[in-house]
Amino acid sequence: MSLTDGTVPTDVALNTDLYELTMAQGFWEEGMASNRACFTVFFRENPFHGGYAVACGTGQIGEMVENFRFTEDSIAYLRTLQAPGGGPMFKEGFLDYLAGFEPDLDIWAVREGDLVFPREPLVRVEGPIIACQLIETALLNLVNFQTLIATKAARVVQAAEGHVVSDFGLRRAQGPDGGLTVARASYIGGCASTSNVLAGKVYGIPVFGTHAHSWVMAFPTQLEAFRAFAKSSPKNCVLLLDTYDVAQGVEDAIVVAKEMEAAGERLSAVRIDSGDLAKLSKMARRRFDEEGLGYVKISASNDLDEYTIQSLFAQGAPIDSFGVGTKLATADPQPSLGGVYKLSAYRAEDDEAWTPTMKVSEMAYKRTIPGVQRLVRYRDVEGVPVGDVILDDAHVMPEKAGHAVDVLDPVTEYDFSRAVPEDVLVSMVRNGRDTGEGGTIAEARDRCRTALRYLDPATRRFLNPQFYPVGLEPGLADLRQRLAREERERGGNPAA
Amino acid sequence: MSLTDGTVPTDVALNTDLYELTMAQGFWEEGMASNRACFTVFFRENPFHGGYAVACGTGQIGEMVENFRFTEDSIAYLRTLQAPGGGPMFKEGFLDYLAGFEPDLDIWAVREGDLVFPREPLVRVEGPIIACQLIETALLNLVNFQTLIATKAARVVQAAEGHVVSDFGLRRAQGPDGGLTVARASYIGGCASTSNVLAGKVYGIPVFGTHAHSWVMAFPTQLEAFRAFAKSSPKNCVLLLDTYDVAQGVEDAIVVAKEMEAAGERLSAVRIDSGDLAKLSKMARRRFDEEGLGYVKISASNDLDEYTIQSLFAQGAPIDSFGVGTKLATADPQPSLGGVYKLSAYRAEDDEAWTPTMKVSEMAYKRTIPGVQRLVRYRDVEGVPVGDVILDDAHVMPEKAGHAVDVLDPVTEYDFSRAVPEDVLVSMVRNGRDTGEGGTIAEARDRCRTALRYLDPATRRFLNPQFYPVGLEPGLADLRQRLAREERERGGNPAA
Numbered sequence A, B: 001m002s003l004t005d006g007t008v009p010t011d012v013a014l015n016t017d018l019y020e021l022t023m024a025q026g027f028w029e030e031g032m033a034s035n036r037a038c039f040t041v042f043f044r045e046n047p048f049h050g051g052y053a054v055a056c057g058t059g060q061i062g063e064m065v066e067n068f069r070f071t072e073d074s075i076a077y078l079r080t081l082q083a084p085g086g087g088p089m090f091k092e093g094f095l096d097y098l099a100g101f102e103p104d105l106d107i108w109a110v111r112e113g114d115l116v117f118p119r120e121p122l123v124r125v126e127g128p129i130i131a132c133q134l135i136e137t138a139l140l141n142l143v144n145f146q147t148l149i150a151t152k153a154a155r156v157v158q159a160a161e162g163h164v165v166s167d168f169g170l171r172r173a174q175g176p177d178g179g180l181t182v183a184r185a186s187y188i189g190g191c192a193s194t195s196n197v198l199a200g201k202v203y204g205i206p207v208f209g210t211h212a213h214s215w216v217m218a219f220p221t222q223l224e225a226f227r228a229f230a231k232s233s234p235k236n237c238v239l240l241l242d243t244y245d246v247a248q249g250v251e252d253a254i255v256v257a258k259e260m261e262a263a264g265e266r267l268s269a270v271r272i273d274s275g276d277l278a279k280l281s282k283m284a285r286r287r288f289d290e291e292g293l294g295y296v297k298i299s300a301s302n303d304l305d306e307y308t309i310q311s312l313f314a315q316g317a318p319i320d321s322f323g324v325g326t327k328l329a330t331a332d333p334q335p336s337l338g339g340v341y342k343l344s345a346y347r348a349e350d351d352e353a354w355t356p357t358m359k360v361s362e363m364a365y366k367r368t369i370p371g372v373q374r375l376v377r378y379r380d381v382e383g384v385p386v387g388d389v390i391l392d393d394a395h396v397m398p399e400k401a402g403h404a405v406d407v408l409d410p411v412t413e414y415d416f417s418r419a420v421p422e423d424v425l426v427s428m429v430r431n432g433r434d435t436g437e438g439g440t441i442a443e444a445r446d447r448c449r450t451a452l453r454y455l456d457p458a459t460r461r462f463l464n465p466q467f468y469p470v471g472l473e474p475g476l477a478d479l480r481q482r483l484a485r486e487e488r489e490r491g492g493n494p495a496a
Helices: A018-029 A058-066 A072-080 A092-099 A129-134 A136-159 A175-189 A197-203 A213-217 A222-232 A246-262 A277-290 A306-314 A441-454 A474-490 B018-029 B058-066 B072-080 B092-099 B129-134 B136-159 B175-189 B197-203 B213-217 B222-232 B246-262 B277-290 B306-314 B441-454 B474-490
Strands: A036-042 A106-110 A123-128 A164-167 A238-240 A269-272 A297-300 A321-324 A340-347 A373-379 A385-392 A420-423 A425-430 A470-472 B036-042 B106-110 B123-128 B164-167 B238-240 B269-272 B297-300 B321-324 B340-347 B373-379 B385-392 B420-423 B425-430 B470-472
Touching (some): A018 A129, A018 B222, A036 A129, A036 A136, A058 A425, A072 A092, A072 B197, A123 A129, A123 A136, A136 A306, A136 A441, A136 B175, A164 A175, A175 B175, A213 B340, A222 A238, A222 A246, A238 A246, A246 A269, A246 A277, A269 A277, A340 B213, A385 A474, A470 A474, B018 B092, B036 B129, B036 B136, B058 B106, B058 B136, B058 B425, B123 B129, B129 B136, B136 B175, B136 B306, B136 B441, B164 B175, B175 B197, B175 B441, B213 B222, B213 B238, B222 B238, B246 B269, B277 B306, B385 B474
Parallel strands (some): A238 A269, A269 A297, B164 B321, B269 B297, B297 B321, B385 B470
Antiparallel strands (some): A036 A123, A106 A123, A373 A420, B036 B123, B106 B425, B373 B385, B373 B420
């Protein structure tokens, strides 16, 4: 059982930070296991200093929750753990409880491919506090990284201006499953294909790839190597030009392209993987065109990201497709999304109403938003989103078009009175069961493409993007201020 | 079958870039499948602008190779793939070949925990070219990320100056298995424990963790929350101080610590997860000491890395242990190690001698080192490594102490004549079978600690570290220059 024998043990319930289990034991001992909690997943800043993020991983929450069970094996392992101060870390009664545990939760989330912005609820989890707590790590692990990668992919695809982008990141990913995760999220973000064959099998993503430098080096001459590849893969022939000298690579490719024509085949493309891609692609394009090989496409790779692709186009590089690897798979230069999971409302099992809670940090920007949160997105008559409003389920708010809507924090001058509201959060889990609303990754990919097409270009741009307005409904804004004030006055728990 | 149902399909043989398979088909068709190749894995720069890297993932190569088989299921998937130009991508004869494929390889590698430097062979793979090619992606996926994370962990542990560091990175990792990989490599790099329970179960790594802010928020007051936690986990009680105000957190912890004393227990530690950790830890230390609670340890977390930890100690922060998450799990700010896999020698099945090969790039620094490479590390009489030499297996070199050794590229002034040489590469796979030389992760962790203790502090430091000397044996340096010259003169393949 390991990373390398084909059976990575992703036992979902043990895929957790230890403190979820020590807290769960505490809730169980205190008789609080069934008290109700509402947790909210959100992040504080858009990744890459950008104007948006693409929700991802949320479509798998239902499956994760349905499979969240403690196996006999897992219980046996937990039984072996010793507390640092001596004695077993977990009590037998608690282990019995875990053995029968099923997370009876209700979960809403932003659909995969939809846009999401800082401070907004990406996921909302409601249910027994012990269940909310136990799934925390697995849930964050699922949505943090995929949202980051889908966003990175969307940016790279945006820079490629309609040209094809393929994920080449597997060799730099965090283990086999890291690569699988990257391929899935990149596809949702807009990549056309992946080099990762397993991702093709598991998710049905188109796979792409041809040959490496080593192919060329294994033959006495480059020309022989190109000929052999054309013979072996005539319908899928992309020749790599930069094993030695790219100019010679182009000439050898021209020879083979003409031989392929004579045999009724066509050289599909060439790829350049080092050197000055702008200069070399222009040279290759010119030579292919001079030789009547205008149909041969030019593909580029080598440490690409959204900025290098933009720069290549700014230099007029005639590149038709891009293989993007390392910087996509690792979300360089910001390899993490700081998505957090915060308690935002709480109630005893028998209480009717929620008590909103809030973490008042030493740092004001870390102050959370209280309440059982909904997220409403307003669109103008063209369908362009003009602003989002976070509101508490308990507060009434006019949502129909034709009503004036006050949005606080920040105050936006947009006249919402003609905007059409829609709920962004979708029910993913109901009573611990997958609702099936997650949909397919192809649907998620379409959703992302549509969402980005409608997004204001000022928000979409990379350099100093305009912030998309996200406000709190006035009642919720008041509540938040009141809780912070109470906290300051008492030095205690603002929710108590 | 997915990331979330507990059965991540890491079918090792499909965990590959598509081009490995299209090339393999080409080699098979050309009758070259059994030609012999020697590939070398190396990286060009130390991660994090540091002076060293810690080899990791190499101990799992044997298991990976033994499990590298194409299942019926995988073959069925490959059969469905269509070439972009039409028709099946793979021929039936080739799929039959894959169904019976076993990688009959010999592999040497730097042992886990040993140090490795730029341009050195981290792994050397010898065998039929088709087998060498097919395992490329899985091998890079295995060693690239783990070497990066083990190096990051070693740096963080170095900064912690003997204080305990625990991996807290799961929630920001690349999926469940990404987290598992991080925990393994971090432990080898020197972390004492992980929050990741699954990593504890799978690898036997000590697990650590107590409670989150949400625990405190679920109680009417912080004091009640602390009391309840102390009651539930008296032998493993670390109280989190910063849910509201840290000063109040300290006072509440003092009350609970004294109640625990009265009950014959001891508060183990407190943790601070936000705010000015230097200032707050001093305040907490002072208050605990004033109250006779000198034994209560102080733990810190919140976006830590080697630099923040150094800075905390420079400010005199009395912190006893660190939880390091995001920046460890994602190797921030350099989330990838650019490890590559290059053909360095080649021969027909019946040839006696290897023909060295070399990739002559447009960029001189991308020029590879040819040959069947060995790596020899020289140590002075104290055991301090003074320089490494890369040599070709075909070249004779005086290796015993007492012989003068010329080391080229760079020229080093150290007198190697009294240094003791040792081979760094160890046989991990023999005839496709795991040699068992990978050893345990505990051994790897010890090896890393010892290696870093002996390393010159000038090479170990973070700011402008002195480069550790790595040279080419003179015969290999000559060969490399000759191949490059021949290439320039002919514009062809320097190995032909």
